Amino acid sequence: MNAFKRGIAGFTLIAMALALFGCSGSTGNGTNSGVPAAQSGQAGKAPEAQTRKIKDAKGEVEIPGRPLRIVDISGSTEELLVLGYQPIATGNTEMGNPKELTPILKQQLNADTIKTGWFQTEVSVEAIASANPDLILAGSTQDKIYDQLSKIAPTVRVPYGFNAFRERFAFVAGALDKTKEMEVWMKAYDEQAKQLHEKITAITKDETFAVIEATAKEIRIYSKTGVADMIFRDMQLPQAPGTPEPDPWGGKVTSLEGLSNLNPDHLILMADSDNNVLQESKLWSGLKAVKNGRVYRMTSKQNYNEAFYALGKKALLEQLGSDIVQKAH
Numbered sequence: 001m002n003a004f005k006r007g008i009a010g011f012t013l014i015a016m017a018l019a020l021f022g023c024s025g026s027t028g029n030g031t032n033s034g035v036p037a038a039q040s041g042q043a044g045k046a047p048e049a050q051t052r053k054i055k056d057a058k059g060e061v062e063i064p065g066r067p068l069r070i071v072d073i074s075g076s077t078e079e080l081l082v083l084g085y086q087p088i089a090t091g092n093t094e095m096g097n098p099k100e101l102t103p104i105l106k107q108q109l110n111a112d113t114i115k116t117g118w119f120q121t122e123v124s125v126e127a128i129a130s131a132n133p134d135l136i137l138a139g140s141t142q143d144k145i146y147d148q149l150s151k152i153a154p155t156v157r158v159p160y161g162f163n164a165f166r167e168r169f170a171f172v173a174g175a176l177d178k179t180k181e182m183e184v185w186m187k188a189y190d191e192q193a194k195q196l197h198e199k200i201t202a203i204t205k206d207e208t209f210a211v212i213e214a215t216a217k218e219i220r221i222y223s224k225t226g227v228a229d230m231i232f233r234d235m236q237l238p239q240a241p242g243t244p245e246p247d248p249w250g251g252k253v254t255s256l257e258g259l260s261n262l263n264p265d266h267l268i269l270m271a272d273s274d275n276n277v278l279q280e281s282k283l284w285s286g287l288k289a290v291k292n293g294r295v296y297r298m299t300s301k302q303n304y305n306e307a308f309y310a311l312g313k314k315a316l317l318e319q320l321g322s323d324i325v326q327k328a329h
Helices: 002-027 077-082 103-108 125-130 140-152 165-175 179-204 226-234 256-262 300-306 310-328
Strands: 051-056 059-064 070-073 097-101 135-138 155-157 209-214 219-222 251-254 266-270 295-298
Touching: 051 155, 051 165, 059 155, 070 077, 077 103, 077 165, 077 179, 077 310, 097 103, 103 300, 103 310, 125 140, 135 140, 140 155, 165 179, 165 310, 179 226, 179 310, 209 226, 219 226, 219 256, 226 266, 226 300, 226 310, 266 300, 266 310, 295 310, 300 310
Parallel strands: 070 135, 135 155, 209 266, 266 295
Antiparallel strands: 051 059, 209 219, 219 251
């Protein structure tokens, strides 16, 4: 009988030890079990390191190993979404209306995402502070308020502007230890651009292209950045001879006479209305692209809201590629 009691006691002790081990294993594995779904897309993942040190435009900065509350005012919000993060505040608003998100981001970001104001102009430090971030991505426009931002949360000064898409994307991905994810996305994007190049040039051969913006006061011919990068760098379509060397924004203001010397076979026209200096001129109807129905229209707003960022570039690549194929037949 004593042996039986000792056996029961031993079994009870083992059962209690197993129960205690199970309880401790559910909370002691380093996960943030008490944290709600991470707004930057990293919930349920144990951080590989508490912090990481990276080099940015200001020098060296220590950032969270797995940030959960990112404020982006560097123009990289769409790239963050591609990398699996959901920023809690963004400066990727409408260029002409800093209180509104761009159309693509209205669909992609949470409804309660804080809008800081357009990242290329002055943003609201108060709005950023109210977001209680654990990481801030800032651009060159925020250099004047960098010290204020750094007091709110670790601040990475991204060294590339929004018109250097590939470099900016690579830097942000590297800073967040997401280079592989970035490379996978870029490979798919470049493959799509290559396929469009082959489909278009099978029809257009060596016919030339130009990217022009027309406003009520002037004409700009673009050879770099935004839509021009997509046409000439990504899809590698032939650039019309006589395209001027660009200013830092990627385009050059020109006269109507200068445009007549260009006269491309295909014309990507950025204009927010028909009330512009180009379409009101006699030159317009005489352009080769206009005569042959090879004009592909989009708005200037669409260019600035989409052509400089990952999700917008992909959508616009598909739109322009489809338009060119349909009209070039």
